[in-house]
Amino acid sequence: MVSPILELTNINKSFGHVHANKNINLTINKGTIHGIIGENGAGKSTLMSIVFGLYQANSGTIKVNGKEINLRSPKDSIINGIGMVHQHFMLVENFTVLENIILGFEGELVFGKNLEKAKKDLKDLCDTYKLNIDLNSTISDLSVGFRQRVEILKSLYRGAEILILDEPTGVLTPQEVDELFKILRSLKEEGKTIVLITHKLIEIMDLTSEVSVMRQGEMVGHTKTENTNKEQLAEMMVGRSVLLRLDKSEVKAGEVLFSVKNLTVKDDLDVTRVKNVDLEIRAGEILGLAGVTGNGQTELLEALSGIRKVESGEIYLEGKKVSDSQNFLDPRELKDKGLAHVPEDRQRMGLVTDFKAYENLIFGYHDQQPFSKSSVLNHRDIISHSKKIMEEYDVRPQSPNLITSNFSGGNQQKIILSRELNENPKVLLVGQPTRGVDIGAIEFIHQRLIDMRDRGAAILLVSVELDEVLSLSDRIVVMFDGKIVGEKDNKNVTDRELGLLMAGVV
Amino acid sequence: MAPVDKSKVPWWVSNLIVPLVNLTLALLVSGLFIFIAGENPYEAVRLIIYGSFGYIEGFAYTLYYTTNFVFTGLAFAVAFHCRLFNIGGEGQAYIGGLGVFLVAINFSFLPVPIVWLLSIAGAVVFGAAWAFIPAYLQATRGSHVVITTIMFNFIAASLMVFLLVDVIRDTAQMGPHTVALPKEQWFPSFKDFAGLFGIKIRYSPLNISFLLAIAASVFVWFLVWKTRWGYEMRAVGHNTQAAIYAGISPYKNIIIAMCISGGLAGLLGVNEILGVHHKIVAGFPAGYGFTGIAVALMGRNHPIGIFPAAFLFGILYQGGSEVTFDMPNITRYMFVAVQGVIILFSGALENLFRPQIESFFVNRLNIKASA
Numbered sequence: 001m002v003s004p005i006l007e008l009t010n011i012n013k014s015f016g017h018v019h020a021n022k023n024i025n026l027t028i029n030k031g032t033i034h035g036i037i038g039e040n041g042a043g044k045s046t047l048m049s050i051v052f053g054l055y056q057a058n059s060g061t062i063k064v065n066g067k068e069i070n071l072r073s074p075k076d077s078i079i080n081g082i083g084m085v086h087q088h089f090m091l092v093e094n095f096t097v098l099e100n101i102i103l104g105f106e107g108e109l110v111f112g113k114n115l116e117k118a119k120k121d122l123k124d125l126c127d128t129y130k131l132n133i134d135l136n137s138t139i140s141d142l143s144v145g146f147r148q149r150v151e152i153l154k155s156l157y158r159g160a161e162i163l164i165l166d167e168p169t170g171v172l173t174p175q176e177v178d179e180l181f182k183i184l185r186s187l188k189e190e191g192k193t194i195v196l197i198t199h200k201l202i203e204i205m206d207l208t209s210e211v212s213v214m215r216q217g218e219m220v221g222h223t224k225t226e227n228t229n230k231e232q233l234a235e236m237m238v239g240r241s242v243l244l245r246l247d248k249s250e251v252k253a254g255e256v257l258f259s260v261k262n263l264t265v266k267d268d269l270d271v272t273r274v275k276n277v278d279l280e281i282r283a284g285e286i287l288g289l290a291g292v293t294g295n296g297q298t299e300l301l302e303a304l305s306g307i308r309k310v311e312s313g314e315i316y317l318e319g320k321k322v323s324d325s326q327n328f329l330d331p332r333e334l335k336d337k338g339l340a341h342v343p344e345d346r347q348r349m350g351l352v353t354d355f356k357a358y359e360n361l362i363f364g365y366h367d368q369q370p371f372s373k374s375s376v377l378n379h380r381d382i383i384s385h386s387k388k389i390m391e392e393y394d395v396r397p398q399s400p401n402l403i404t405s406n407f408s409g410g411n412q413q414k415i416i417l418s419r420e421l422n423e424n425p426k427v428l429l430v431g432q433p434t435r436g437v438d439i440g441a442i443e444f445i446h447q448r449l450i451d452m453r454d455r456g457a458a459i460l461l462v463s464v465e466l467d468e469v470l471s472l473s474d475r476i477v478v479m480f481d482g483k484i485v486g487e488k489d490n491k492n493v494t495d496r497e498l499g500l501l502m503a504g505v506v
Numbered sequence: 507m508a509p510v511d512k513s514k515v516p517w518w519v520s521n522l523i524v525p526l527v528n529l530t531l532a533l534l535v536s537g538l539f540i541f542i543a544g545e546n547p548y549e550a551v552r553l554i555i556y557g558s559f560g561y562i563e564g565f566a567y568t569l570y571y572t573t574n575f576v577f578t579g580l581a582f583a584v585a586f587h588c589r590l591f592n593i594g595g596e597g598q599a600y601i602g603g604l605g606v607f608l609v610a611i612n613f614s615f616l617p618v619p620i621v622w623l624l625s626i627a628g629a630v631v632f633g634a635a636w637a638f639i640p641a642y643l644q645a646t647r648g649s650h651v652v653i654t655t656i657m658f659n660f661i662a663a664s665l666m667v668f669l670l671v672d673v674i675r676d677t678a679q680m681g682p683h684t685v686a687l688p689k690e691q692w693f694p695s696f697k698d699f700a701g702l703f704g705i706k707i708r709y710s711p712l713n714i715s716f717l718l719a720i721a722a723s724v725f726v727w728f729l730v731w732k733t734r735w736g737y738e739m740r741a742v743g744h745n746t747q748a749a750i751y752a753g754i755s756p757y758k759n760i761i762i763a764m765c766i767s768g769g770l771a772g773l774l775g776v777n778e779i780l781g782v783h784h785k786i787v788a789g790f791p792a793g794y795g796f797t798g799i800a801v802a803l804m805g806r807n808h809p810i811g812i813f814p815a816a817f818l819f820g821i822l823y824q825g826g827s828e829v830t831f832d833m834p835n836i837t838r839y840m841f842v843a844v845q846g847v848i849i850l851f852s853g854a855l856e857n858l859f860r861p862q863i864e865s866f867f868v869n870r871l872n873i874k875a876s877a
Contacts, residue, residue: 332753364752
């Protein structure tokens, strides 16, 4: 009695020379949770954006309930019962839940009857799917998990029968993920169809009944989830077998290269975000810093790299004090002393996306020989350096003159990493090294970090990906609400334990 | 309509065809104005072309205006690469002129070429100093340069009126201007050059400052794209956060960019004082500073674009005054409106037809490629 609710035939979409979707065929059955998995840049999000009407396909047909439809904008999709929860939530922060949901569908000039009806309908929806949302709370007061539920509720209220979730777990704690999965299962039981886009294999195995795999813009396989396993899916995704756990040698930690004593840091709004933090990183070890986004990791990294002022406490590099509340070295001076920093947000901080690739490959080192000589940039040396480094780090395409925003996320990240690692720093601060990066590149980046460690660098790894922290770090500290709430040796620790620490439960 | 893939658009479509289409539209709308005013648009176009190209003195006038627009256009562009909207070119040019005059009159005992060089330096230093104050306020206090620079235009105007009336006025005359510089300090004019070759022409304000404008264009190109300074300025302009991360000081670069910008605007004073008036005349910047914004925007903030854009505005200025002579219904203000329309179409509405034009060419080229 399976009947297809959504059928895509021969969908094609290109952006410039990138063929993001090639002849995609996909059938999604009613009442199922259908996973779409693939590396970043495989074309999953593009495909779903086409289904949601954000992009128009160059060719191909889309059928909903057997009827061919023409999607020109998200409005058309909503009318056809397609809803989407984006990776980045589309909510007005200072509006209440109710105001956000009726936005664009107010239905009346002066609130009255329709609003009351909307309230009632929403309450019913909340009860049916156990969403547990207070309609009158303001979005900015809600946690990320709840904001996501608001997005789900919004789609349901607009009559979504097919709900697309784009990487829904990226920003959640393990506990929040469990809650989300419960909601998704209850949606399925009520007959809704869910399309889950993810690159996390565990989620696919946990939740879906069917799975489609994309690779480099093509649909490479469809299967029932029960007939497959993680290893098989991973192989389909990257087209070869990958190591899910990293091979790495025993830690040979040396002397303390970098230490932080009693550090307190405030953010731009004068809120204390890092509270009395102590850290010690030794030569040849990777210290993992786990935590849910927004618990002070960003401010900590910025303070350590000289971007943000230290409120109190001290930072030591090779035993010498480099920063306290009175004196601090700026990023340039810290670089000269052998501290490199791969920032968390590559587009906001790590790169000038309007620059050409070669301009970004010397960014921060542009005033050094041979790149510049008495303030004049040495174009020829910069280009030859860029070509060399792009080859070494497998940045694709290998064209130094291409504008950086035309590179994929993974390749942008490689540009930053190659720039920072090439200087052979003694201390390396890395924030979210593989956020939005595909599996092939993740493996490559991880291997480079391990190599750095084996060469005796002290590495601080800040990541929201628990898997990443677990597979790379030698020691793990967890940050919650600006404080270090736990330290674990990476031999006998589970992701559950860390999850509880991250959520501030213990 | 689907967004056009930028990487497929040939450079000549986005940098030549699109501006030309915008310009054509602006001229059509302007033609409509002229028609409504009761004159023949074709005749007006003929007069513009005749006035700006038709005889040697007219063409010289066109190039003289071009010189001024190049200076102020470059000035705006340099600051804009650091994402600073310097609309204070007018005031910086005014004060720059003061610098030229003070240097020239006080160092008149030196050999003339040295006085020239020092005067050019004076223009740059005075213009830069006038831009420095808003730059400093922007860098340290976050006071927006759009607000402060326009205020500084008024302050400059008032200051100059005060100086010209009470301090450095030529007391033998009634008007608000200074004494004239010694004749040997005047820049050789185009007329003088033509005279060397035995060609007799009438007066025009074109002088060797035109060469200075060319040099300034080369300087700006080199500065912005070939030096560490330009690199850092652009980094700050495109992404301040990233600049801080890379150890590039936004504070320093805001000040440097604004000072270079002010210095370039100050060069307008060289053209006007050494080349044309030979003294400070009240109100000599005459709006060139503002038109420079349009020139820079139309020229896409690149010297290669700014030069033709400045030339176009030169044609309009010179051709426009020709039209107002011959067509009684067209006043000077009509031509301000025409300029306004051009600025509107090539600045504010720059992207109005861009997607259509670009996709038209991309499709055509695709068809050709696949055929």
